[in-house]
């Protein structure tokens with residue numbers, strides 16, 4: 536699932552931005568932050584909308600299932616290509632069965648059960664690390680075309 | 681730092697410490713602020729001077745809080761800066777009364793420069809704080825500015841504009857359903873041209889509203905689905921089933937006209953003539 540390309544050298548630390556998610560207003564804030572960084576790295580309008588929507592899904596999952604979490608937005612570079620890397624992490628209950636959580640229509644709440652699987656399809660790279668009692672961290676990247 | 685300057689700095693510190701109560705009281709008077717709030721800043725300032733440091737991070741932190749709370753309370757930035765500059769005046773009165781005039785005067789000049797810096801710093805914080813307030817207000821305005829409008833006899837529309845969060849979407853949808861009850865309209869157009877992103881939660885609210893409207897005997901048309909939104913919805917895997925969707929509000933209106941028996945005839949695209957068939 537994850538792409539192990541080492542991007543440590545390409546990271547521009549100065550562009551990192553962090554945000555806490557503690558309310559649904561923060562989820563809107565995350566969307567706004569991701570939109571502005573997506574614009575800055577040169578994502579197309581369609582790709583901006585995709586990464587903003589994925590960010591919204593992941594941030595809301597952290598809020599709903601873990602009571603809150605943290606978001607980190609970085610700009611990354613791979614040769615001439617620029618991209619946006621988003622990390623959403625929480626210290627919540629974790630996900631016992633990751634495959635099941637990713638399958639369309641699966642929900643333990645009242646949603647459509649499309650957030651996680653849909654986010655994976657909306658981005659170029661997707662990594663989900665979670666275990667019961669250990670919280671959840673989702674890392675996604677969208678590259679400019 | 682030269683010996684002179686160092687001595688001067690120490691003298692200021694001595695004076696600040698010796699006359700703390702009087703200086704804070706006077707400062708509070710000049711600044712029209714509470715002695716508690718200013719006392720805390722005064723203490724932070726003293727401890728930096730005391731340790732001979734040049735790191736005013738704590739003092740700046742406290743000043744930033746002061747500046748932000750004043751920005752929220754509607755003070756002008758000059759008021760906040762003037763409040764900080766007030767400490768000079770308060771200290772000057774102490775210096776004036778001091779017997780060892782020369783050292784105290786030198787110290788005062790050094791101190792004065794420091795306070796000027798800190799005062800200017802509150803300006804920056806103020807500007808940042810105001811900007812954030814403006815953003816928040818814009819958001820709140822958005823919340824209020826979603827009218828349900830009557831487009832025609834029997835047809836209502838709700839143009840959604842801006843970022844939708846759960847609470848706001850719910851408010852809008854409830855308002856729409858209530859309008860259907862009040863007007864007995866049979867067609868409702870939900871226009872999402874102004875919505876930057878549709879996620880699963882917004883989609884779910886839309887779907888639920890359409891179902892609820894149907895139960896009330898009204899048909900919803902979703903219009904203004906722009907290409908990037910269409911892409912995203914499809915990729916997410918959301919299915920709108922048999923819900924009528926149209927690219928533009930105009931298309932949705934034309935559809936509703938047809939369904940309610942109005943005849944719409946185009947005049948070369950330049951204008952649209954509408955004739956009511958049913959009275």
Ligand SMILES: Nc1ncnc2c1ncn2[C@@H]1O[C@H](COP(=O)(O)OP(=O)(O)OP(=O)(O)O)[C@@H](O)[C@H]1O
Pocket residue numbers: 592596597600601625627628629630636637641642643644645646647648649650651652671880881
């Ligand atoms: N951060 C998280 N912590 C714990 N469990 C999670 C987390 N994120 C997702 N889950 C679990 O995975 C399930 C599927 O998540 P997904 O986002 O796909 O759907 P949903 O949130 O239920 O509905 P929606 O379509 O509105 O997103 C959730 O119902 C929940 O049980």
Ligand SMILES: [Mg+2]
Pocket residue numbers: 592595596646649650651
């Ligand atoms: Mg979800």
